[in-house]
Amino acid sequence: MDREQPDGGRRGLIRQMRPSRTTPPPPVRASHVGLGAFFRAHQAWYTQKANEAGGDPTGIAAFTGRRPDAADVLSAQDCVYHILIRGPESDQVERVDCLARAYSSEDTEAWKRCWSDPAVGYVTLTVTEAGYFRSDAVVARLVDGLRARQAAGAGPIAIVPCDNLVDNGRTVRRLVREAAERLAPESIGWIDDNVSFVSTMVDRITPATTDEDRATVRELSGLDDASPVVTEPFTEWVLAGDFPAGRPEWDAVGARFVSDVQPFEQRKLWLLNGSHSLLAYAGPTRGHRTVAEAIADPVCRAWVEQWWDEAGRHLPLSATELAEYRKALLERYANPRIRHELRQIAMDGSEKLPIRILPVLARERANGLLPIGAITALAGWLAHLRAGTDVRDPRGEELKAAVGQGVNADVRHLLQALNSPLADDAEVIQAVADRYRELTG
Numbered sequence: 001m002d003r004e005q006p007d008g009g010r011r012g013l014i015r016q017m018r019p020s021r022t023t024p025p026p027p028v029r030a031s032h033v034g035l036g037a038f039f040r041a042h043q044a045w046y047t048q049k050a051n052e053a054g055g056d057p058t059g060i061a062a063f064t065g066r067r068p069d070a071a072d073v074l075s076a077q078d079c080v081y082h083i084l085i086r087g088p089e090s091d092q093v094e095r096v097d098c099l100a101r102a103y104s105s106e107d108t109e110a111w112k113r114c115w116s117d118p119a120v121g122y123v124t125l126t127v128t129e130a131g132y133f134r135s136d137a138v139v140a141r142l143v144d145g146l147r148a149r150q151a152a153g154a155g156p157i158a159i160v161p162c163d164n165l166v167d168n169g170r171t172v173r174r175l176v177r178e179a180a181e182r183l184a185p186e187s188i189g190w191i192d193d194n195v196s197f198v199s200t201m202v203d204r205i206t207p208a209t210t211d212e213d214r215a216t217v218r219e220l221s222g223l224d225d226a227s228p229v230v231t232e233p234f235t236e237w238v239l240a241g242d243f244p245a246g247r248p249e250w251d252a253v254g255a256r257f258v259s260d261v262q263p264f265e266q267r268k269l270w271l272l273n274g275s276h277s278l279l280a281y282a283g284p285t286r287g288h289r290t291v292a293e294a295i296a297d298p299v300c301r302a303w304v305e306q307w308w309d310e311a312g313r314h315l316p317l318s319a320t321e322l323a324e325y326r327k328a329l330l331e332r333y334a335n336p337r338i339r340h341e342l343r344q345i346a347m348d349g350s351e352k353l354p355i356r357i358l359p360v361l362a363r364e365r366a367n368g369l370l371p372i373g374a375i376t377a378l379a380g381w382l383a384h385l386r387a388g389t390d391v392r393d394p395r396g397e398e399l400k401a402a403v404g405q406g407v408n409a410d411v412r413h414l415l416q417a418l419n420s421p422l423a424d425d426a427e428v429i430q431a432v433a434d435r436y437r438e439l440t441g
Helices: 037-041 043-052 069-075 108-115 137-152 168-183 185-194 211-221 262-286 291-295 298-312 319-334 349-356 358-366 372-387 396-402 407-417 426-440
Strands: 002-006 013-017 028-033 059-063 081-086 091-096 099-103 122-125 157-161 195-197 199-203 229-231 236-240
Touching (some): 037 229, 043 091, 069 099, 168 185, 185 195, 262 319, 262 426, 298 319
Parallel strands (some): 028 059, 157 195
16 A cells, blocks of 8 residues: 655655565464564564574464454555664664464454464464453453364364463463353363463563654655554563474574473563562652663662562572573663653553562561562552552552552552452551652652
């Protein structure tokens, strides 16, 4: 598709071309749920790189999550798009064409057809940790696809969740089996015998794409991409599990296959995601709006380093590996050309803090310690809820109503809302209250 834009009067109009294909898309061998920026900068990027490395080409049929219109935008340009990789000093644009088809989540016929295809060997998911539990829709949809595959005799398949849940493969397996017991009990045996659930750890920052980013992609590619993705140079993917129907050679392009992904999940969940939550809630009390701004502040950086010391004491990884990871995180956070908004990270705190912050806090308390990094994160969350101006949380109204009754009482109510036994820990309550007063005083 063409698009005409003014050229400032020099030649009237310049014709801007949308991205498109000059050859057929690769054959569909995979499906994906959640057609968002992270999938397109991560799982699709790894598949693109594996295809370019000369492996058996894999095309992906992807289905939207919360935004069905995303499929229309990508389909209008043959499902070809660009990734804008923003380094600290320069930009790089990469073309991705392994996305063969894009469908709305409402296209149930395409959904069943994809699952029924024996050439489709695995399904990746980019569902948030909140998405599995807010309703049964996601898991019921997976069961519906598995029933279609069973009926078609299409053979085994792997389901590969790519999210921040610890032990996500086992968790999704449990949720799928529970849903199947209600919806399709006759399929339980088939699922047990034919479906592999792969656990993964994924990591790559994908801030929201701006008009400036689109203009940069247009300048560097010569194409008017309506759906580019912005990301950072860093990327990581660790997987544990079987692919009974095959997979791309992701390990040849940087993915890591291990016997147990849990230490890497915890490392990322506590060190990266935990420090992100800390900055998202406490950083704005010092006037910061992005991760890069906050980490450049010596006070915020000290909070983060303190939190990493606390969390690192409970990770089964070597001191060298933890030091290298912390160094890489600081470099990523300081990249001024990745605008990672703190308000975006602050979403869904009631579902994130129980897995990012509270496990470390509980372990520290069991050892008789009062971890100030964790305390600062909770104090920042209280400040976020008390401000009440940009609270985006499924329990937002409930939580905002629970605060404002006195700082110490507010802390106790929030810990109770998170089902934390620390709601009875007077020392923790007082420490969070004191820290809140320091942050907001």
